[in-house]
Amino acid sequence: MLALPWLAERYQQLVQRFGASTLHHGILLSGPQGVGKRELADALMQAVLCLHPRSDGPCGECQSCKLIEAGTHPDRYVLESDKQLGVDAIREAIGKLNTTAQIGRHKVLIIPAAERMTEAASNALLKTLEEPTDNTYLLLLTHRVAGLLPTILSRCEKHVIATPSAEQSLNWLAGQGHDEVDQALLNAYGNAPLRVARALTDESALSYRDFLTGLEGLLGNNQDVTEVASKWQDHAEQVIYWCQRYYHDQYCKTQRKEDLQRYQHCIAYAVRVRHPGVNKVLLLSQIFSLLKQA
Ligand SMILES: [Zn+2]
Incomplete structure (x- = not known):
């Protein structure tokens, strides 16, 4: 069933x-x-x-x-x-x-x-x-x-097949034992409940929380760009998507031109990361450097 x-x-x-x-x-x-x-x-x-x-x-x-x-x-x-x-x-x-x-x-x-x-x-x-x-x-x-x-x-x-409503998704996730999931986490996975469930049960997956911590470390110069890029290379597509969302939200809050530019960089890199054979460490290093600038 x-x-x-x-x-x-x-x-x-x-x-x-x-x-x-x-x-x-x-x-x-x-x-x-x-x-x-x-x-x-x-x-x-x-x-x-x-x-x-x-x-x-x-x-x-x-x-x-x-x-x-x-x-x-x-x-x-x-x-x-x-x-x-x-x-x-x-x-x-x-x-x-x-x-x-x-x-x-x-x-x-x-x-x-x-x-x-x-x-x-x-x-x-x-x-x-x-x-x-x-x-x-x-x-x-x-x-x-x-x-x-x-x-x-x-x-x-x-x-x-469209994404279900937030209420349907959160109810379903709670039924799967993931009652800690909130609207923000659901949004981070494109409102797709099965992606959230997979990310929470897959130990090799990068969690949204770890992404945010890592990004803040990068922006605060507490972490090395290449080091983080190597660590996240298997999640490159996800990381760039999250960066894109992050700067979209930032721009909505701040209305600053710099955040709009960063958001646009993310969109461009979201396309580049899908090219077959692309060097993901290099690509992530480049986008992180761009995000740190300004
Ligand atoms: Zn039967």
């Missing part, structure tokens, strides 16, 4: 349409990171593969549900990828979709980071989206719709 209240209604609608055989075979879930797109896709996948689905979702008891729970369902394919998703991986997945389902009637392919598909990979997938195999569902997920080919977009039924 899907334990994210802000997605409950959409989930129910999708499950009901599956039950009525009117669910589109290609579904695109887009929206910011940490709002539950993957959780929604996983829940829908289970509802589709369940052998004895109820009107409100999977039974949780059949062979299919047990296999999903164990992570070994043979008709469930997930194309995870940290890097680009190439044509070979897509062809292999499509090859599997073209075989007969082994447990029930249906097969599901989830592509969690669809924006990582190369153009060739997208074109290979396009054929399956245009002429779907029977009983097959493709669930594409992305936090960056602009990274997908227009032809892919036009073949999918699109669902935009």
